[in-house]
Amino acid sequence: MAPLAPRSGDAVFANVERVNAELFTLTYGAIVRQLLTDLEEVEEVNKQLDQMGYNIGIRLIDEFLAKSNVSRCVDFKETADVIAKVGFKMFLGVAASVSNWDAEGTSCSIILEDNPLVDFVELPDTCQGLYYCNILSGVIRGALEMVSMKTEVSWARDMLHGDDAYELRVKLLKQVPEEYPYKDDE
Amino acid sequence: MVGGGGREVAESCVDVLMMEMVMLYSGRFYSSKPDLAARRIEAIGFQVGHQLSERYTMERPRFSDHLEAIKFICKDFWSELFKKQIDNLKTNHRGTFVLQDNWFRWITHLSPVSSESTNDSSAVVAADNNEAQATNMYLCFPCGIIRGALSNLGIPCAVSADITNHPACSFVVRIKA
Numbered sequence: 001m002a003p004l005a006p007r008s009g010d011a012v013f014a015n016v017e018r019v020n021a022e023l024f025t026l027t028y029g030a031i032v033r034q035l036l037t038d039l040e041e042v043e044e045v046n047k048q049l050d051q052m053g054y055n056i057g058i059r060l061i062d063e064f065l066a067k068s069n070v071s072r073c074v075d076f077k078e079t080a081d082v083i084a085k086v087g088f089k090m091f092l093g094v095a096a097s098v099s100n101w102d103a104e105g106t107s108c109s110i111i112l113e114d115n116p117l118v119d120f121v122e123l124p125d126t127c128q129g130l131y132y133c134n135i136l137s138g139v140i141r142g143a144l145e146m147v148s149m150k151t152e153v154s155w156a157r158d159m160l161h162g163d164d165a166y167e168l169r170v171k172l173l174k175q176v177p178e179e180y181p182y183k184d185d186e
Numbered sequence: 187m188v189g190g191g192g193r194e195v196a197e198s199c200v201d202v203l204m205m206e207m208v209m210l211y212s213g214r215f216y217s218s219k220p221d222l223a224a225r226r227i228e229a230i231g232f233q234v235g236h237q238l239s240e241r242y243t244m245e246r247p248r249f250s251d252h253l254e255a256i257k258f259i260c261k262d263f264w265s266e267l268f269k270k271q272i273d274n275l276k277t278n279h280r281g282t283f284v285l286q287d288n289w290f291r292w293i294t295h296l297s298p299v300s301s302e303s304t305n306d307s308s309a310v311v312a313a314d315n316n317e318a319q320a321t322n323m324y325l326c327f328p329c330g331i332i333r334g335a336l337s338n339l340g341i342p343c344a345v346s347a348d349i350t351n352h353p354a355c356s357f358v359v360r361i362k363a
Binding site: 018019021028031034052059060063093116119 | 193194195196197198199200202203204206207209210215226229230231233234237238241266267269
């Protein structure tokens with residue numbers, strides 16, 4: 001029987017409070033710009049963006065679980081699918097897709113063709129090593145950690161560097177068995 | 187719609203991003219230098235306000251005076267950001283304007299900070315101070331946005347914020363002569 005998880009986040013996105021994306025996009029851009037000024041090293045900026053994303057991911061997962069109505073995912077494959085189709089849609093208003101699974105089913109690509117983070121963005125030559133959207137990899141890593149999946153997330157393609165899509169490689173490192181959240185005597 | 191594209195994202199994206207930006211600057215980068223943290227957060231807001239105001243005024247004639255520009259901030263600009271207008275505008279007619287939002291969306295999820303915490307234990311007072319400081323940090327962002335927006339309209343000014351009666355918030359704009 002097919003799992004009950006919604007295959008699309010359209011309905012969820014329609015039901016959350018939404019705002020004009022410009023504010024979000026410009027705020028993110030201004031943060032990246034300020035970080036580049038303050039930290040100078042592009043590598044260090046990548047690291048901070050990832051860290052910010054991680055902190056956001058561990059917070060957003062609650063909202064995601066509360067509002068998305070997804071049922072428990074049976075495996076990593078389904079989890080990746082839910083992140084791409086429901087998670088991205090619910091928060092950013094755009095759905096991603098999943099492909100390039102390895103034989104073990106432990107690593108895959110999340111591909112984003114439309115990305116509100118980069119509206120109005122052009123990278124100057126001095127920022128070649130910058131993963132402008134690195135906050136996204138942190139969000140995924142943080143959110144998955146909260147549902148007991150340790151992952152490693154890295155960029156395979158980046159439209160700001162001339163590729164034809166955004167592609168995140170998500171690799172499952174370790175799946176901590178979930179503990180039953182309630183004790184019997186409580 | 188004044189804005190372009192009409193693209194939308196979940197409101198929580200903006201909330202968590204702002205929160206994390208404030209945490210980054212006031213918690214991780216400049217935890218012992220709140221003034222520096224506040225200045226950085228304000229600078230990020232300035233950048234955003236400047237760009238937003240640029241976009242929102244693209245197809246609009248120049249404002250004839252300061253009051254016109256301030257009214258634009260209170261009505262169109264505020265509506266784009268918060269889906270409501272500023273509730274009350276006051277001025278001393280000498281370059282100071284007070285913009286009051288009776289339900290300022292960005293602080294509705296912060297806990298109100300009590301201004302009097304007399305006979306409480308010192309721990310409670312310290313916690314209150316911390317929260318007050320966190321709220322002030324947080325308010326640097328919208329202050330920067332307003333200053334950036336007005337600066338784009340050719341009006342140099344200083345902006346400060348004051349939470350009168352949570353979640354009401356007043357922004358005081360002092361135009362530089």
